[in-house]
Amino acid sequence: MNCVVWNCRGTGAKSFPGVVRDLKRNFQVDFLALLETHQEGFRAQRIMDKFGFDQREIVEAVGYAGGIWCLWKNNGSxxxxxxxHNQFIHFHILDCSGSWFLTIVYGSPHFAQRGDLWNNLKSIGTAMVDPWCLVGDFNAFLFDFEKYGGSNSGSRPDRHFRDMVDVNSLVDLGYSGPGFTWKRGGVAARLDRALANTGWRNLFPEASVLHLPPLKSDHSPILIRTHGMSDSGTRKDRPFRFLASWLLHEDFPNVVKDSWQTDWHCDTSRKVHLVSWSSMCKTKQNGGLGLRHVRNQNKAFMTKLGWGLVNQKDALWAPVLRAKYKCGDDLIPKVGRIASASRLWNGIADSWKYVQDGMVWRLGDGKRVRFWSDPWLPNGLALCQYSLAPFSDADLDKVAADFVSASGGWEWGKFDFLLPNEICSLIAAVPPPSCVVQGDHVAWRHSSDGVFSTKSAYLAITKEDGTVRHSFWKLLWKWKGMEKVRSFLWLCGHDRLLTNVARKRRGLAATDVCARCNGAAEDLLHTLRDCAKARCIWLKLVHPSKWHLFFNVPRLNWLSLNLGSNMGWHGSDWGVIFAYACWYIWRMRNAEIFDSPHYGSADPVYAILKLSGDSSRAMSKLCAGNLGPSSHIQRFICWEKPNVGWVKFNVDAASRESLNLTACGGIARDSDGRFLIGFMRNLGDGSVLNAELWGISCALEVAWRSRFKKVLVESDCLLAVNLVNDSFSVSHPCSPILARIHYWISCDWEVQVVHIHREGNRAADTLAGHAFSGSLDLIILDDAPAFLFPVLCVDLEGRGSYRLCSG
Incomplete structure (x- = not known):
């Protein structure tokens, strides 16, 4: 017999019958006793009906106090x-082992009332000559070691309880599992136990007691097995054990083969895994679902803590770890595994290589960054990796400030002969160290703004960048329609539909021939496009001029072609029509093979057009509701003269991706529109944003040298203007040039940096486009070049164009 006794502390929760049924099923419980039930009357009977036992005996609870429910099966006993009694129920049991007695006990939490319990148990024990077992919550313990925590003046071993045990010659049956059966806060005690006399112990020599984990109560259930593990019900859950001797049997391979085939074809509860977990953990741009491997995500979290040792050096926790593990006081600590260290520290040490790989320096005054050996280039690498000659230790220790000329630019003569031209082009895009910029700073190179994020760390650890591997995935996530159709297209992109080719490869089918046309192997393209029953549908949907292209491109190109262009008769929603057509054709195929009449009667072309039309209208309403009324108006944009006394400096940047070059240019004009001064600069290999900010910085530098007192700088890059007018982080990739701009603005003059649309910035755009052929130094134009005359005339005449602008 398996008996469970549990002080459940109430039975009214909706989930409680399910918990009891789980206990009954997992441990094959024959007898269940619930204590402190808090229910009575009809409600108690209705709850017990849900447990699935045959017989019951109860002691009613008085309000929310007490209550004993005993339930058992009719299994031959x-x-x-x-x-x-209000504190126990005494049973006589006759089963295959013999005759014995069982007492289920719930001792009162009040000391005085427990005295009546001890007296009644003494009376029963005095007359007891048969095997006898007592189980339950006695609300008392026997020895000091059976309690943990609490004050010295709290509860102590109950001497009356011990006296009852001694008088009746009872023995503790022991236990396995947790040592305490009750726990609340920091106090724990063994209040629940099983006791028996010598006769019962002799009758059940293999009996055992198990303290189960607590379930919805501060008391742990107690499981008593009268015959040990033999009838515990856990035999079916034993793990599989392979015996090497099985290999010696000549029929062993056939047994395994037959068993596996039976599992595949008969076990309908098992699902086929169409896409691997590693594929789903890729980014959406690479064909995945953006899920994350837990192991790599944990590495990213450890990298975050390692980055905090550098970036949060003054936080409370960082100095503690640095001092405990002797990392030094440098900005970059010395981190390594220590055998006696905590798991936290060794986790940081294991991920420290990712921290080092993500570090990049932002040049300030250049007095801390080593020019050759520290990573400060925009690509996050050190110059020594590109050097054409070896360096001495003294050369490697030179800082970036040692390579700045007296005029504030790079002193190219010291290093350009040691580096390839493309690396010199990278250096040209970086502002040289300057005393007007505060010290050097460390940034995170795997994010666009230089600020650490666990997402960027995870992508760096998994070696995934943000580039799109195939245009289909980008088009898929932009496609507007039902999610189940999008999921279907995602499976198509991975070629993971269960066609006959896939089924044969997995051992689920004997042939890969198409069951509908019997003309070719049924792969994905044959099913959705080339089968005769699918082809007749496409011939009605696709424009005849596109047939040669539609029916002759491979799978991914076919999907991206149809989602990204119009191949049909029916307007601009071809991407929606195509997706619903593929989905409908697949459903038709399944219905025909598996004898489902659902898709047999309707005209497929009409059904596809209706589905796609309904979907397009629903998405249009949804988008219109989210966007609200449009606030865009049409405006005439042209270059405008500045106010009297002001100088307007128009600046712009240019980029040639094929040559990895950027440049900037600017032109200053007065209130009459006259040319005052201009500049051009070849900036080498850098970002467009960096070039736009270079243009603003050079304009301010030229304006200050020209002694202008009121300067209005106009740029058509709204992001650059916002960065200049707002605060910025020292980790930002453009922080050195932004610091220079803020320095110029703080000088003794009036400066405004505003945004202008491209149509009013043609002169600066033309000037920047001619700067690629110039040198890497700033070129000052005292006179307007000839190629600029037509644009200047257009600006003076006030010619421009209309543009749709936000209201």
Whole structure:
């Protein structure tokens, strides 16, 4: 017999019957006793009906106090109630092992009322000559070691309880599992136990007691097995064990083969895994779902803590770890595994290589960054990796400030002969160290703004960048329609539909021939496009001029072609029509093969057009509701003269991606539109944003040298203007040039940096486009070049164009 006794502390929760049924199923419980039930009357009977036992005996609870429910199965044992008391129920049991007695006990939490319990148990024990077992919550313990925590003046071993045990010659049955059966806060005690006399112990020599984990109560259930593990019900859950001797049997391979085939074809509860977990953990741009491997995500979290040792050097926790593990006081600590260190520290040490790989320096005054050996280039690498000659230790220790000329630019003569031209082009895009910029700073090179994020760390650890591997995936996530159709297209992109080719490869089918046309192997393209029953549908949907292209491109190109262009008769929603057509054709194929009449009667072309039309209208309403009324108006944009006394400096940047070059240019004009001064600069290999900010910085530098007192700088890059007018982080990739701009603005003059649309910035755009052929130094134009005359005339005449602008 398996008996469970549990002080459940109430039975009214909706989930409680499910918990009891789980206990009953997992441990094959024959007899269940619930204590402190808090229910009575009809409600108690209705709850017990849900447990699935045959017989019951209860002591009603008084309000929310007390209550004993005993429930058991009719499995051949005869159970009779001998005595009922508000603190126990005494049973006589006759089963295959013999005749014995069982007492279920719930001791009162009040010391005085427990005295009546001890007296009644003494009376029963005095007359007891048969095997006898007592189980339950006695609300008392026998020895000091059976309690943990609490004050010295709290509860102590109950001497009356010990006296009852001694008088009746009872022995503790012991236990396995947690040592305490009750826990609340920091106090724990063994209040629940099983006791028996010598006769019962001799009758059940293999009996055992198990303290189960607590379930929805501060008391742990107690499981008593009268015959040990033999009838515990756990035999079916034993793990599979392979015996090497099985290999010696000549029929062993056939047994395994037959068993696996039976599992595949008969076990309908098992699902086929169409896409691997590693594929789903890729980014959406690479064909995945953006899920993350837990192991790599944990590495990213450890990298975050390692980055905090550098970036949060003054936080409370960082100095503690640095001092404990002797990392030094440098900005970059010395981190390594230590055998006696905590798991946290060794986790940081294991991920420290990712921290080092993500570090990049932002040049300030250049007094801390080593020019050759520290990573400060825009690509996050050190110059020594590109050097054409070896360096001495003294050369490697030179800082970036040692390579700045007296005029504030790079002193190219010291290093350009040691580096390839493309690396010199990278250096040209970086502002040289300057005393007007505060010290050097460390940034995170795997994010666009230089600020650490666990997402960028995860992508760096998994070696995934943000580039799109195939245009289909980008088009897929932009496609507007039902999610189940998008999921279907995602499976098509991975070629993971269960066609006959896939089924044969997995051992689920004997042939890969198409069951509908019997003309070719049924792969994905044959199913959705080339099968005769699918082809007749496409011939009605696709424009005849596109047939040669539609029916002759491979799978991914076919999907991206149809999602990204119009191949049909029916307007601009071809991407929606195509997706629903593929989905409908697949459903038709499944219905025909598996004898489902659902898709047999309707005209497929009409059904596809209706589905796609309904979807397009629904998405249009949804988008219109989210966007609200449009606030765009049409405006005339042209160059405008500045106010009297002001100088307007128009600046712009240019980029040639094929040559990896950027440049900037600018032109200053007065209130009459006259040319005052201009500049051009070849900036080498850098970002467009960096070039736009270079243009603003050079304009301010030229304006200050020209002694202008009121300067209005106009740029058509709104992001650059916002960065200049707002605060910025020292980790930002453009922070050195932004610091220079803020320095110029803080000088003694009036400066405004504003945004202008491209149509009003043609002169600066033309000037920047001619700067690629110039040198890497700033070129000052005292007179307007000839190629600029036509644009200047257009600006003076006030010619421009209309543009749709936000209101």
């Amino acid at each position: 005869r159970i009779r109630v001998v005595q009922r």
